Amino acid sequence: MNMKIFVPRDATAVAVGADEVVTALEQIAQQRGLSIEIIRTGSRGLHWLEPMIEVATPGGRVAYGPVGTEDVASVLESMANNGPHALRLGIADKIPWLKRQTRLTFARCGVIDPRSLDDYRAHGGYKGFERALSLGPDAILNEVTASGLRGRGGAGFPTGIKWKTVAQAKADRKFIVCNADEGDSGTFADRMIMEGDPFLVIEGMTTAGITVGATKGYIYIRSEYPHAVEAMNAAIKAARRGGYLGDKIGGSTYSFDMEVRVGAGAYVCGEETSLLESLEGRRGLVRAKPPLPAHYGLFGKPTVINNVLSFAAIPFILAEGAKAYADFGMGRSRGTMPIQLAGNIRHGGLFETAFGVTLGELVDDIGGGTFTGRPVRAVQVGGPLGAYFPRALFDTPFDYEAFAARDGLIGHGGIVVFDDSVDMRKQARFAMEFCAVESCGKCTPCRIGSTRGVETIEKIINGERVAENLALVEDLCNTMKFGSLCALGGFTPYPVLSALKHFREDFIPAPTTLQAAE
Numbered sequence: 001m002n003m004k005i006f007v008p009r010d011a012t013a014v015a016v017g018a019d020e021v022v023t024a025l026e027q028i029a030q031q032r033g034l035s036i037e038i039i040r041t042g043s044r045g046l047h048w049l050e051p052m053i054e055v056a057t058p059g060g061r062v063a064y065g066p067v068g069t070e071d072v073a074s075v076l077e078s079m080a081n082n083g084p085h086a087l088r089l090g091i092a093d094k095i096p097w098l099k100r101q102t103r104l105t106f107a108r109c110g111v112i113d114p115r116s117l118d119d120y121r122a123h124g125g126y127k128g129f130e131r132a133l134s135l136g137p138d139a140i141l142n143e144v145t146a147s148g149l150r151g152r153g154g155a156g157f158p159t160g161i162k163w164k165t166v167a168q169a170k171a172d173r174k175f176i177v178c179n180a181d182e183g184d185s186g187t188f189a190d191r192m193i194m195e196g197d198p199f200l201v202i203e204g205m206t207t208a209g210i211t212v213g214a215t216k217g218y219i220y221i222r223s224e225y226p227h228a229v230e231a232m233n234a235a236i237k238a239a240r241r242g243g244y245l246g247d248k249i250g251g252s253t254y255s256f257d258m259e260v261r262v263g264a265g266a267y268v269c270g271e272e273t274s275l276l277e278s279l280e281g282r283r284g285l286v287r288a289k290p291p292l293p294a295h296y297g298l299f300g301k302p303t304v305i306n307n308v309l310s311f312a313a314i315p316f317i318l319a320e321g322a323k324a325y326a327d328f329g330m331g332r333s334r335g336t337m338p339i340q341l342a343g344n345i346r347h348g349g350l351f352e353t354a355f356g357v358t359l360g361e362l363v364d365d366i367g368g369g370t371f372t373g374r375p376v377r378a379v380q381v382g383g384p385l386g387a388y389f390p391r392a393l394f395d396t397p398f399d400y401e402a403f404a405a406r407d408g409l410i411g412h413g414g415i416v417v418f419d420d421s422v423d424m425r426k427q428a429r430f431a432m433e434f435c436a437v438e439s440c441g442k443c444t445p446c447r448i449g450s451t452r453g454v455e456t457i458e459k460i461i462n463g464e465r466v467a468e469n470l471a472l473v474e475d476l477c478n479t480m481k482f483g484s485l486c487a488l489g490g491f492t493p494y495p496v497l498s499a500l501k502h503f504r505e506d507f508i509p510a511p512t513t514l515q516a517a518e
Contacts, residue, residue: 002035003079004056008110010043010195011227012188017068018051024072025053034080042196044110045350046097054092055079063092097347097366102328104316104336105309106352109196114231117238120199126244128318132207133252135318140211141167144314146322148334153179153270153307153412155487156333156400162304165294166212169302176208176217176256177279177298177305181263181270183222184383186342186414189350190308193338194221194228197312198235202258204311206249207318208304209256217258218298219308220275223265232260267438271486272305274440285440286486307412309338328354333399341367343380343416360394363417374419378427378503382411384434385491387498388427407498409491424503428473429457431495435488446489449480453496463509470507474500 007013007022022038029036046052052065053075064075064087071087078085089095092110103109112119120126132140145160166174178201182190194201205217221229236258239245247255266284268274273287276298297303313335317325326334333355339362341348346368363369363379370376378388387408389396396402403410418427432453441447453476460469477493484490500507 002037004037004039005079006039006041006054006056006061008043008051008053008196009040009114009227010050010110010192011225012047012192013043013050013052014227016050016066020069021051021053021067021072024069025076028073028076032076034076036076039113040115041112042109042114043192044092044098045106045192046095046347047349048347049089052089057082060091060093063089063095065089097349097351100366101352102336102354103352104325104328105200105312106193106197106338106350107316108200109192112197114196114198115234115238117199117235117242117244120197124319125199125315126203126250128315128320129203129207129244129250132210132318133250133254137167137211137213140207140318143317143322144211147313147317147325148322148329148332149310149313149317149325150333150400151307152309152313152337156410159306159310162294162306163208163211165292166214166302166304169295171302173216173299173301174212174214175298175301175303176205176212176214176258177272177275177303178205178217178219178308178311179270179272179275179305180219180221180225180228180308181275182225182308182412183267183270184385184412184414186380186416187340187383187412188342189338189340189413191225191228192350193308193312194225195231198231199239200312200315201232201308202235202239202245204314205258206244206256207314208306208311210254212302212304214304215255215257217256218261218279219258220261220263220269220279222263222269229260229262236260266440267434268440268486268488271488274486275305276303283440285442286488288485309412330354330356330397330399331401333401337398337410337413339398340412340414341417342414344370344372344419345417346371355399356397358394359389359396359398359415360391362398362415363394367415367417370417370419372419372421374421376417377420377422378418378424380416380418380427380495381414382409382494383414384431385409385487385494386411386414387494388424388502389498390502392502407494407501409494424499424506425457425461428496428499428507429454429461431492431499432457435492439488443483443485443489445480445483446485446492449476449484449489450492452476453480453492457496460507466507466509470500 049065
C-alpha cells in the first residue's frame with residue numbers, strides 16, 4: 001500500500017526540522033519496505049505544532065505534530081496501522097483551532113503542493129479568473145467594489161476605488177505591483193501565502209491587470225524571504241507554461257506577465273512610493289504625494305499597488321461573488337482577516353476569521369494566553385508602529401474603525417503579546433529607535449524626531465527631570481504624527497503615546513522611603 005504523506009516546506013516548519021523529518025521518513029520507510037509518497041505543502045498555520053505532518057486516509061488527512069526525527073519511526077507505524085500515537089491530532093480539518101476559522105484566503109494553504117498548477121486547479125484555483133474573463137473589466141471592478149475589500153497591508157484603503165482610478169487613467173502602459181515587503185514584527189501571513197499558495201497571488205494580480213488594462217506585474221519581496229522568492233519564481237514559471245501568464249492568457253485576448261523583484265531589506269520600502277523608488281533601481285526614499293501612484297507610479301505610469309493579502313482575496317471574490325465575501329465582517333470592515341498571533345503566546349500561528357472578533361478572545365481563548373503562563377500585560381497590534389493595548393481594552397473588536405477610535409491600528413493583522421514582566425519604558429524607547437534606524441531620512445520630523453525621542457526616553461529611564469521629559473516626548477510625538485512625510489514617522493507615536501497613556505506607572509519613578517514617610 002502506498003502512503004501519501006504531507007510535510008510542509010514553509011519556512012517556519014523548515015526552521016524547526018521539517019527537512020530532517022522528510023529525510024528520516026524516506027530512510028525508515030526504505031528500511032521497513034514501506035511505499036510512501038511525500039508531498040511538500042505550505043503550513044496550515046498551527047506553528048506551535050510544527051513540523052505538523054499528515055497522512056491521507058479514507059476518512060481524511062490525519063495530522064501528527066510536532067514531529068521530530070526521533071518520532072518518525074513510531075509515527076510511521078501509527079500511520080501504517082491507523083493506530084494511536086501521542087502526537088496524533090486526528091483529522092486535520094477537524095482540529096478545533098482550524099475548524100473554528102473562516103478560511104477564505106488560506107483555504108488551500110497547507111493542503112496543496114504549492115509547486116503544482118494542476119493541484120491548485122483541482123482545488124478551485126483559476127475559477128475566479130475564468131469568471132473574470134467572462135465578466136470583463138467593468139463588471140470585475142463592480143464586484144471588487146461591492147465586496148468591500150480594503151487594503152490588507154495596513155492602510156485599509158478601499159481596493160475598488162484604487163483600481164477604478166488606475167482603470168480610468170489614460171496611458172500607453174500601466175503596471176500592477178504587489179507589495180510583499182512584509183516587515184512588521186509578528187507578521188508572516190504574506191510569507192505563508194507565497195510559500196503555501198503562490199498561484200493565488202498570481203491569479204489575483206492577473207485579474208487586476210485585466211481590470212485596469214495593465215500588461216506587466218512585479219512582486220516585490222523582502223530579501224529575508226528566500227523560501228518565498230523561490231516559491232513565487234517556481235509558480236510564475238509553471239503559470240507561464242500553463243498559459244496563465246504571457247500572451248493570450250487562459251485562451252483570452254488579454255496579455256499579462258509578471259516577475260519577482262527582491263528588496264534589500266529596508267523597512268521603509270513597505271511604503272508604496274519608497275517601494276516604487278526601489279523597484280526603479282534607486283534608494284528607497286519616500287515620494288511626496290500628490291501625484292498618487294494610481295496616476296504617476298512605476299516608471300511614471302498609472303500603477304495599482306496592493307499588498308499580497310489584498311490580491312489573494314480577489315480570486316474568492318470573483319469565484320463566489322462579492323456578496324459571499326461581504327457577508328463576513330462588521331461595519332466598513334468586510335470579509336476576513338488573517339490574524340497572526342506571535343510573541344509570548346501559547347498558540348502562535350495564523351488564524352483567519354471574519355472582522356469583529358474581540359482582542360481578548362484572540363489572545364486569551366484562541367491564543368491560549370501567554371507561553372510563560374504569567375498574566376498578559378500588553379498587546380501590540382499592527383507591527384512596530386502599532387499601539388500597546390492593556391487588558392482594559394481587550395473588548396475592542398478587530399475592526400479598522402474600532403481600533404482607530406481607541407488610537408490604535410490593526411495594520412497587517414499582527415498581534416504580539418507581552419506578559420507582566422515587560423518594561424514599557426524600554427518598549428517606548430524601542431519604537432523610537434526602530435524609527436531612527438529605518439527612516440529613509442527624507443523628512444526632518446522622522447529623521448531627527450526619532451533620534452531625539454530615543455535620547456529623551458533614555459533620560460526618563462535614568463530618572464532625569466521625568467515630568468519635563470515626559471511632556472517633551474508627548475510634544476515630539478505630535479510633531480512626528482502630523483509633520484512626517486509618510487506613515488513611518490507618522491505612526492511611531494502610536495506605540496509611544498499608548499505606552500505613556502496606559503502604562504504611566506512604568507514612567508513615573510516610585511517615591512523614596514523618605515517621601516513615602518512624609
